[in-house]
Amino acid sequence: MAARENANRLTCLSRHCVALRCGELRWVIGDAGMWTTPKDIVQTLLQSIRDPSVVKELCAPDVTYVSLNYRNPDLRKIMPWCGTGQGTERIIKTFHDVAEFWDLDSFSPEVIFGEGENVAVFGRFTYTSAKLRKTVTSPFAIFCKVNGGKVTYMQFMEDTFCTASSFRSGGTWTFQSDPHGGEVEI
Secondary structure: OHHHHHHOOEEEEOOEEEEEEOOEEEEEEOOOOEEEOHHHHHHHHHHOOOOHHHHHHHEEEEEEEEEOOOOOHHHHHHOOOOEEEEOHHHHHHHHHHHHHHEEEEEEEEEEEEEEOOEEEEEEEEEEEEOOOOOEEEEEEEEEEEEEOOEEEEEEEEEOHHHHHHOOOOOOOOEEOOOOOOOOEEO
């Protein structure tokens, strides 16, 4: 009986309630008292990522946001939102800037997994660059941590070689990756 009671434990913290039911973390969000999971929170956030009120509602004020890499000064010259930042305004500005640089042709989450506070989303998107009108399709991966009904960490990864190429206006790039081969120009 004690194990069953522990599995259905409910703790209320201000307007948010946390429950553990059969090992799945759930929260009651808002005045409506709707039960939701970390996966639900992340899905809702992604569906309305360009709406500042949704970002502020579903993310902690000090959320950590990692866009494409932790720190890459060269990539930041091409995509100024790259790197690690703090706060909901960072997420809001990133997705505003992305919409300025590209037209979003499609954004398709294909699978979402959640275990406790951790949520992972995998999918694909197609963008057309605003200036050069080059269209690219990239896979993406998003990792989030949800605590107390709020996203506290979000990491967005994509094929930056692909997406940055939509801004490429000329010249060649020379690479030497194969330890047994020669240079490759693109």
